[in-house]
Amino acid sequence: MSLSEQMEYVGRAMTELGFLRVETKTPRPVTVSGQRGIRFELTMRTTEGLAMSALAQAVNKNGLNYYIIYLAPSAHYYAATLPNAIKVMDSAAIS
Numbered sequence: 001m002s003l004s005e006q007m008e009y010v011g012r013a014m015t016e017l018g019f020l021r022v023e024t025k026t027p028r029p030v031t032v033s034g035q036r037g038i039r040f041e042l043t044m045r046t047t048e049g050l051a052m053s054a055l056a057q058a059v060n061k062n063g064l065n066y067y068i069i070y071l072a073p074s075a076h077y078y079a080a081t082l083p084n085a086i087k088v089m090d091s092a093a094i095s
Contacts, residue, residue, distance in 0.1 A: 001060060001065060003027070003036075003037070003038040003058070004027075006037075006038060006058035006060070006065060006067075007024050007027060007038060007040055007056075007058065008024075009058075009065075010024070010040075010042070010056045010058060010067065010069065011023075011024045011042065014042060014044055014054070018046075018047060019044040019045065019046060019052065020044060020045045020046070020047065021043075021044055021045050022042060022043075022044040023042065023043050023044070024040050024041070024042050025040065025041050025042070025043070026040055026041045027039070027040040028040070030057055030059070030089075032057070032059045032066070032092050032093065032094055033059075033061065033093050033094040033095070035059050035060065035061045035094065036059075037057060037058055037059030037060070037066075038057070038058050038059075039055065039056070039057045039058075039089065040055075040056055041053065041054065041055055041056075042054040042055075042056060043074070050073055051073065051074040051075065052071060052072070052073055052074060052078075053071075053072060053073075053074040053078040054069055054070060054071040054072075055069075055070045055082065055085055055086070055089070056068065056069045056070075057069075057089045057092070059092075059094065061094050066092075066094055068088065068089050068092060070082070070085035070088075070089075
């Protein structure tokens, strides 16, 4: 699965979970355990209209896809805890 396909997969998965108007943006490269991957942002809304933001990371190793998704309400919570989510993503390792 290509990096762009992994982005599309995460976006479709969020839609399947019931989120509306899911959009992916700002893809950038990431390396996890020597494997090239992608980190990107998403925006979406709940069925009740709450704006949500997400940061996702996707990496493929030996034919298996690995994902980390941080999801929070856009107002306050996303920005307030994003640095912690980035630390978790930066510390990820695949063995």
